[in-house]
Amino acid sequence: MTGEALWSDQLRKVYESRGAPPVEALRGVSLEVHRGERVALLGRNGAGKTTFLKIASTLLRPSSGRIEIFGEDVDLRPDRVRPYIAVVPQEGKPFFHLTPREQVYTYLRARGLARETARARTESAIEQMGLESVADRLAITLSGGQRQRTMVATVIATEAPLLFLDEPSIGMDPFARRDVWDSLRELTRKGSTLLLTTHYLDEAEVLSDRLYIVEGGRVLVHGTAEELKRSVGGTLKVTLQGPGLVVEEFQGFGHCVSDGSALTVIVDPQRLAELLQIAVRRQLTAGVGPVTLEEAFLRVVGRSINAE
């Protein structure tokens, strides 16, 4: 019996459908999430993140491999796993004819929480998500972001030991996203474990203790955001543009990515001055900034996270 909140080994999922070739959505995903951790699955659309989350949350059966939650086999005993998980589904919506307050409260009651506990947690979640002013309005009258916040409030109010959040801050404004992030951090301080999928690099970086980069149904790399950024080969990125740009001149400085009109070079701070001298000589415009997760993703996957 493993003590991990979640553990998977060589998890595969093949979608079969009549008249179409099978689609291998997961190709042997092995990962672990320790108790109390916040872990992000980061990947492009179609990378397999949601498929993994659906299997982990007992909603989809794997084709092969093993997955356990708190030591229970998810595939064999979903009924034993379900009391300890809660899910914010991708594109989930609250009941349109319930208010956010009713939505959260009735969900908690349906999960078996006592009235007083459900009431207290409902108020707390509504406040955390900044929904006080719309708490008694029907969800049908709310904006997309407010509806999404209602979904997150519904799930965080459960304080379930393991929470799955599929693109939790999609459609939210920057302030609301920060509220969500703060609430999720608070939950892990209370002891919950979080597994989220996202294609927002900032969300993955700010929110997760560790992250797994997923592409084509495989985990390509995992580690902390800092570890992944260090793997790029430098701590600074220099973006160069101009008619005098000769890519070959910069290839010796570090990893280069060219998108046609601009060249991004990953470089160590010690060699920055030397690189900039060439840029000045060539009359190029240069932008210097720290390496971000975007460069790490590009380096690992070979494509931008927003590329279709």
Place this chain on the structure above:
Amino acid sequence: MPSELPLAPSRAFRGLGAFLWTELLVQAHEWLAMATSMVVQGVLLVFVWILDPSLLPVSFLGAILFSMFTMGQRVLNEAAYLRIDHKANDLYLASPITPEGYFLGMALGILTVYVGPVLAIGLLSLWVVPYTPAIGALLVVLALSVWLFSASTGYIFSTFFRDNRAIWAYSSLFFNLFGVLFPVFYPLSLFPADLRPIALVLPPSAAAALLQSSIGAISLSEGQIALAAGALAVEVTLILFAAVLWARRTSREA
């Protein structure tokens, strides 16, 4: 977080009561749907009143059964809508709420809201139907049986759809075929003799035939009564059992 969680499976039917309450709150906002849920029955009763008022007792009983049948069919629409549009299955089934609690809570929530207009028809029927306590009890049992059958089939069918728009056609087909074409609003004796055995094994028309017989509107042989009652009991039991199993099975996609 304790090092060893006291993992325990959910009780059977867990979440039923609370989901019933949820559905009740949701449906209670659909007052227009509630108000219009009796339009077909009302129109058919007016037709009967104009054409042959002597058939009104049969038609009133039929209207009650038809209402219970369509109420069950609302489960088809609601379950599919919540699953497809709201992803409510993901939220509710990946939790301690049991799939059967979710299904029956939804069905009972709809029943609780929509039973009001049916009771109104029931009250109106007091003027024309020669009720006795036994007939009243029989009506209640048969109406609930028809509802259970319809709600169960509705839930099962709802799991096959990926698009809400496709459901409307089937939903309309079910209640027009089983509730209007077959002898629910009119006596079994007016139905082609060769096809009566079919009517006696389809739940809405079987229940209607038993009620029509109980008020003396038609005469059924003992064999026909046994066929109708037996078929209804077996079908309702089997389909309810199947729906619970199906709800559990489809709580996970293959």
